[in-house]
Amino acid sequence: MSAECVLETRGLEKRFGGVVAISSVDFNLKQRELRCLIGPNGAGKSTFFKMLTAQIKPTTGQILFEGVEITKAQPHQVSQLGIGIKNQVPDVFNNLTVRENISVAARSRHGKARAAAIASEVTERLGLTGLVGRLVGELAHGQRQWVELAMVVALEPKLILLDEPAAGMTADETNRTAELIREVNKTAAIVVVEHDMQFIKQIAHTVTVFHQGRVLVEDTMENIQGNELVREIYLGKADDD
Amino acid sequence: MTAACNGTGGIVAAVIIGLALLVVVPLVVDPIFLIELTSYVILAILALSLGLIWGYGGILCFGQSAFFGIGAYAYAIAVINMGDSTIPLILSIVVPALFAALLGYFLFYARITDVYFGVITLTVTLILYKLMGTTSGSAYTIGNAAIGGYNGIPAIPPLNLPGSPTTFLSLDGLFYAAGLTLLAVYVGLRLMLKSRFGQVVVAIRENERRAELLGYDARFYKLAAFTIGGGIAGLAGCLFANWGMFISPDVFGLAQSAQVIIWVIVGGTGTLLGPIVGCFLVQWIATQLGTQQVLNANLVLGTILIGFVLLVPKGITPTVLDLIERTCQRRSYAKPLVEKRSVS
Structure with a gap:
């Protein structure tokens, strides 16, 4: 892949027994790109994040960070290379x-x-x-x-993964988070998993939609919102709320 | 008050109090009790070693006595062969530390979880108990030292001045040596816990996954803490062999292993003062109970332990510190409460 690319996965797959959590995911992220991942619960977003940070090992496939293969690395090594992650549940001391x-x-x-x-x-x-x-x-x-x-x-990572950073925050706090993400994005690539569409509109250019462990579609936020398929599996439900 | 418990001021205060006790106590207690007290001081070093790896490292080692015993045996066997005690003293730290490093390597790098870790370390000390018990007879000698099976090794030469094998440590001298060692280990651990290494060890206890995601190899840090704990326990073992001039496989036994854990529970985990306080208190009560015939000593000790677990689950020291802190807070309400916890 080009030198521009900070993160790449090739045919990434994770099976838990008979359950396929992630299947043949080819994902590319450019230097200092800001990407949002959306998808219904159980689409495999958190599993994907955990594989990127070596918290769980992929069944098959490859993960490359700045061209270096990290598929079999330990979590601390991945962190030392420059990937930082905020897990879904506050993971603090x-x-x-x-x-x-x-x-x-x-x-x-x-x-x-x-x-x-x-x-x-x-x-x-x-x-x-x-x-x-x-x-x-x-x-x-x-x-x-x-x-x-x-x-x-x-x-000071080169790639930051944020799993639902605005969950449980007030509207004011959410705005501040969005501001912070844009600021940190000046020096680092960021991938954000979120359900809050307002929040995603505030920050995202490109959105990747996960569905049943696969990448369903990857496009700009406007096109994603207009996409019938996406509305059906995900946004449609959100509109009903 | 709370500020004084923290940082360098706290360490200086601990040194002054410790030295003062070392000077005053032999003057006021009777000589027989001083010998008894010396054993408490030595066992408190062992308690500190578990206080470090369990209280701060979050590693429940049920076989801390293994390192204690290995240290004692390493010293005994080496000193009988060498005469001069300088190298045996070093060996009593290095051998158990290496053993801890080897055992810990397999356990931590295989990511053995808490309960299994406790079971395996307990098994290791019990294996050593059986193993050392089978070493009776003339076939089991290392150099001049007969290991002696369950009879143990008697007449172990005491520590001498380095390079001068004829200047032995007296029983009074052992009290000072043990006291200074306890103080040095305590201060050393306080400083270590303030360092980056110490902070990371505590962070791993709090949340191992988060520490790893921040770039710290939890396996390595736990192994390092475990090895240091093994070395300290070994040093205590060396002093213990000096105190009784005798060592037997009983140091590896279930009673000894459980006792260390009881000291730490009673004194309180998460502090360094706790294990020392717990050890002194439990040992003193055990001695007092031994002098009377009305109640079974073990029954009373067991009742005390259950009482502690139910009524003072955090142990003596953290509970007392909390009380002091709350009193301070009430008195100086305007002051912001920074540096809330103390590493004591």
């Missing part, structure tokens, strides 16, 4: 303070001084300054999401 959470993340790929600078910058950028001494486990759901986002941003 509950009994550590906000400051400690972010500093552990920043120390992963940087020396002491640089990490401290990144940590304080990220803390301020995400508006967590007032909470640094609090235990993350005591925070509200939305705030915990922010802490996790801060940790991912503090890694």
Whole structure:
């Protein structure tokens, strides 16, 4: 693939026993691209993310990050190469303070001084300054999401995967998240899984639709919204709400 | 108050209090009790080793006594052969640490989960118990040291000044040596937990997957913590062999393994002070119960443990620290509560 490409999967497949969660997914992402993944529950989006970050191993197929094959890598190696992920459920260190959470993340790929600078910058950028001494486990759901986002941003990854970053957030918080995503996108490619169509409209150019473990269609947001097939399996249901 | 418990100030305070106790205690307690107390200090080092890997690393090792025993045997066998105790002392740390590294490598890199980890480590110490028990008879000697099966190794030469094999450590001297070692291990662990390594170990305990997704190899960090814990337990074993001048397979037994866990539960996980407090308290109660005939000592100890698990599930130290913190909070309500928890 071209040097432009940051992430590529070839014929990616994952079976859990007889259940095919992901089937022959060929996915391409350019440097600093912002992509949204949508699809009904069980379409395989989270499974796809977990394979990209080596949390689960694909049954067959290949994953390439900046041209390097990472199909058989360990999660920490994938992270060291520059992929950061926010999982669907807030995945944080509950009994550590906000400051400690972010500093552990920043120390992963940087020396002491640089990490401290990144940590304080990220803390301020995400508006967590007032909470640094609090235990993350005591925070509200939305705030915990922010802490996790801060940790991912503090890694300074080249590719960021966000699994439902706006879930459980207020309208105001969602807007701030969208703003943050656009800002971080200046230096990193981002893939976002979301159900909130307003949110996707705010941030996305290209949208990939997953359905029953396969890529159904890949297009701009306007075309996706006009696509009959997509409306039927996904947006149609959303319109009924 | 809470600020004083944290950071460098807390460590300096701990050193001062520790040194003061070392000076004052031998002056006020009677010599017989001082010998008893020396054993508590030595066992507290063992408790600290489990406090590190369980309380901070989240690794429930049910066989911490294995490293304790290996350290004791390594020291005994080496010192009988060498005379001078300097190298045996080093071996008593290195041999169990290497054993922990080897065992830990297979367990952590195979991603053995918590419960199985506990079962396997318990099995390992029980295997060592049986194994050492079969070593009676003249066939089982290493150099001049007869291992002696269930009879153990008697008359183990005590520690001497490095390079001067005739200047032995007296029983009083052992109290100071053990006390200083306990203090050094405590301070060393406090500093380690403040470092990047320590922070990562705690982060892995909190959420292993998240730590890995941040780029830390959890297997490596757990293995490193486990190895350090093994070395510390071995050092305690060496001192224990000095204290009784005798070592037998009982150090690998089920009672010994369970005892370490009880100390940590009673004292409280997640602190370094807890395991020390727990060890002193439980051992002291056990000694006191041994002096009376009315109640069965084990029955009373068992009742105390059940009481603790039900009524003080966090253990003594975290509960007391919480109480102090709440009192401080009430007094200085205006002050923002930064650095809420203390690493004690």
